[in-house]
Amino acid sequence: MSKLVVRGGRVLSGRVRVSGAKNAALAILCASVMAQSDVSLENIPKIEDLRVMTELIKSIGAVLKWTEDDSLTISMPDAYTGMPTYALAKKLRASNLLIGPMLARFGRAEICLPGGCDIGLRPMDLHFKGFAALGARMVLEKGIMKAEAGHLKGARVYLDFPSVGATENIMMAACLARGQTVIENCAKEPEIVDLASFLNCLGGKVRGAGTDIIKIEGVEYLNGCTHYNVIPDRIEAGTFMIAAAATGGDIKLENVIPLHVEPLSAKLREAGLEVIEEEDSLRIRVVDDLRSLDIKTMPYPGFPTDLQSQMMTLLSTAPGTSEIIENIFENRFRVADELRRMGAAIKVKGRMALIRGVPKLYGAQVRATDLRAGAALVVAGLMAEGETEISGSDYIDRGYYKLEDKLSSLGGSVFRS
Ligand code: EPZ
Secondary structure, eight states, X not given: OOEEEEEXXXXXXXXXXXXXXXHHHHHHHHHHTTBSSOEEXXXXXXXXXXXXXXXXXXXXXXXXXXXXXXXXXXXXXXXXXXXOOHHHHTXXXXXXXXXXXXXXXXXXEEEEOOOOBTTBOOOOXXXXXXXXXXXXXXXXXXXXXXXXXXXXXXXXXXXXXXXXXXXXXXXXXXXXXXXXXXXXXOOOOHHHHHHHHHHHHTTOEEEOBTBSEEEEEOOSOBOOEEEEEOOBOHXXXXXXXXXXXXXXXXXXXXXXXXXXXXXXXXXXXXXXXEEEEXXXXXXXXXXXXXXXXXXXXXXXXXBOGGGHHHHHHHHTTSSSEEEEEEOSOTTOOTHHHHHHHTTOEEEEETTEEEEEOOSOOBOOXXXXXXHHHHHHHHHHHHHSBSEEEEEOTHHHHHHXXXXXXXXXXXXXXXXXX
């Protein structure tokens, strides 16, 4: 496992360009297998999760080519010629987003279920509820989900929880079902809206993405599309905003949609920072002493769970006590153990973490347990006194493109060892 070394005490300043959204690109890549002609995508981040997803899609017979630095073309033949191996599918939770598209276009799908991970069990019951409503028959054999459907039929599906993945999988499957599908209590994340607009570019008829109800009129087939530009990554943007706050910095983010990071901007303003929004950029700077605050993670437009660990780091030196309630995943406070090794005073009880602000953090040897915990430890290293060595940095590479280069360009001292 490679390591990242971070030397603290430097103030971040300057400007940095945000990459394309990992979680939009993963879903859109899966949707591309439904297109009967070529698809070309832009602003695709060259991160590990996307590399694995391209391998997964190649394993079912698609031909993919990186044209420029962040542009990708995909063409999927009329039949799939293989199934992703377990070794490949278990590397990436989002491999489950191939089931809906394959069911829709080929009438069947066979995929190893992605296991749970460090942040929670991550069941797929809501995905299966949707596929069953659309007429698919599913059998789970030795960890492999085998789904069959003649021609999917439109249906009404209520999601007990606004699951991002379930909303995406059912929306994709419904595009080629006969008749209308209505998904109620669906997720409203920007990545859902981006996927819906991509599906409509292919000739799909998806309405209402971004609201609680999405209606999809099934069509006979989906065409290709050219130069579809994926939205910027709001979680990468948020991570840089928190890093600037954590080092007393002043940075400008380019290629960002301010509305998508509004939940974080509101909280950072509450904590005493200045956030100045422009059309597709945003400036954040420290103008006051950091104030403690309370955070509850919620489905969008609530505070995103993917920025929770990074905020825990920031609040570890805010005077007073801050409270974080994690409402999305059952085990997403693991970074607290590592932050304690750096001097943080954090008490975790179930879904609640209490953070008592300490004067400073100290560099230490720590371990990343998941992608966002890893990012939180990089932020901790930037604000700590001394040097921090982060093992398990492969997790960080799953979701951040050249994080060490971007932070170094802002004046941070981050390098791979
Ligand atoms: C997506 O995961 C993101 N991943 C996650 O980002 C993100 O944290 C999550 O949405 C929430 O915003 C991708 O888009 C690839 P969910 P997903 O289905 O779709 C429960 C990152 O760091 N649930 O909205 O798996 C589930 O257990 C990653 O980039 C069911 O109970 O999230 C969880 O508690 C981490 N049954 C909650 O819903 C189901 O069938 C939210 O899960 C599905 C989900």
